[in-house]
Amino acid sequence: MNNPQSQPDSTAFVHPIEAEFARILDYYGIQWEYEPHTFTLTTDDEGNVTEAFSPDFYLPQQDLYVELTIMRPKLITKKNRKIQRLQELYPHINIKLFKRSDLRDMMIKYGIDEQAANLLGTDAQTNES
Amino acid sequence: MSHYYPPEKYGQLNDDVSRVLLSTEEIEQRVRELGDQISRDYVELNPLLVGVLKGGMTFMADLLRMITIPIEVDFMAVSSYSRETRDRGLVRMQKDLDEPINGRHVLFIEHIIDTGLTLNYLLHNLKVRNPASLKVCVLFDKSRRRLVDVPLAYKGFDLPDRFVVGYGLDFRERYRNLPYVGILKSEVLHANNNGS
Numbered sequence: 001m002n003n004p005q006s007q008p009d010s011t012a013f014v015h016p017i018e019a020e021f022a023r024i025l026d027y028y029g030i031q032w033e034y035e036p037h038t039f040t041l042t043t044d045d046e047g048n049v050t051e052a053f054s055p056d057f058y059l060p061q062q063d064l065y066v067e068l069t070i071m072r073p074k075l076i077t078k079k080n081r082k083i084q085r086l087q088e089l090y091p092h093i094n095i096k097l098f099k100r101s102d103l104r105d106m107m108i109k110y111g112i113d114e115q116a117a118n119l120l121g122t123d124a125q126t127n128e129s
Numbered sequence: 130m131s132h133y134y135p136p137e138k139y140g141q142l143n144d145d146v147s148r149v150l151l152s153t154e155e156i157e158q159r160v161r162e163l164g165d166q167i168s169r170d171y172v173e174l175n176p177l178l179v180g181v182l183k184g185g186m187t188f189m190a191d192l193l194r195m196i197t198i199p200i201e202v203d204f205m206a207v208s209s210y211s212r213e214t215r216d217r218g219l220v221r222m223q224k225d226l227d228e229p230i231n232g233r234h235v236l237f238i239e240h241i242i243d244t245g246l247t248l249n250y251l252l253h254n255l256k257v258r259n260p261a262s263l264k265v266c267v268l269f270d271k272s273r274r275r276l277v278d279v280p281l282a283y284k285g286f287d288l289p290d291r292f293v294v295g296y297g298l299d300f301r302e303r304y305r306n307l308p309y310v311g312i313l314k315s316e317v318l319h320a321n322n323n324g325s
Contacts, residue, residue, distance in 0.1 A: 024210050024246070027215060028219075028246040030276070030277065062278065098274070106274075108300070112211070
């Protein structure tokens with residue numbers, strides 16, 4: 001499973017968690033592309049794009065887009081709406097949202113403490129006792 | 130009736146759990162059902178059950194005693210992604226199978242699948258060895274986080290999107306010995322990640 005398209009050290013990631021995610025994919029031999037496509041969500045009367053969405057990753061072998069967000073659960077309404085709109089307009093597109101709690105659990109699982117610590121404080125894991 | 134101790138017997142480990150998701154009895158019952166099904170499906174095939182160390186050993190130990198046909202067992206271990214291993218490149222095999230599997234009916238036993246990254250890697254590794262068949266039995270499935278599709282022939286439970294421990298599932302190598310699956314208290318998760 002070669003990985004010719006992956007270049008985590010030379011890609012200009014917006015957030016460090018994206019670089020870590022790319023390194024995890026590389027480690028397990030999964031090809032990825034960073035923000036390769038932009039999808040138009042809305043246009044004005046003259047056809048100009050007024051809203052667009054570029055998912056963070058595309059995994060070509062899986063034909064899957066992955067969007068990462070470190071926003072707290074109460075603040076991801078806009079992101080959820082964009083993904084919902086994307087799915088309405090492009091029903092053939094497979095996309096998965098990795099939420100703050102997903103990324104936190106992933107970093108804990110792999111022992112990446114510095115990234116996990118940055119993602120604590122979410123209300124995604126509550127004490128239900 | 131379970132032959133395991135009640136949860137409170139596990140002291141601090143049990144105190145760190147906010148809620149039990151799957152009781153010991155529920156897990157035992159489902160493992161028995163999986164064992165029955167595998168016994169029926171693999172009759173006269175002499176399957177090789179392949180487990181993954183370390184997390185999968187609990188499920189493997191219980192499952193194989195619920196299978197009533199002749200079987201053989203082997204284990205694999207691979208390096209997981211970590212701060213220490215990430216600069217070394219790809220996954221490294223830490224323990225390979227003891228015998229060749231070409232022509233064998235292999236049933237891969239894993240305790241949990243979430244992203245599917247590790248399982249996908251291992252299945253690719255096994256497929257090139259030309260087994261007669263290669264199927265997967267997973268006890269716990271966190272499908273919402275799946276990045277790589279892996280066909281599951283046998284599945285025990287769907288798990289919610291929470292940080293769970295017990296029955297082989299760990300947090301910093303602890304809690305694997307809890308005989309049930311529970312949600313770890315958030316303060317335990319936070320305390321450990323703040324270095325306290």
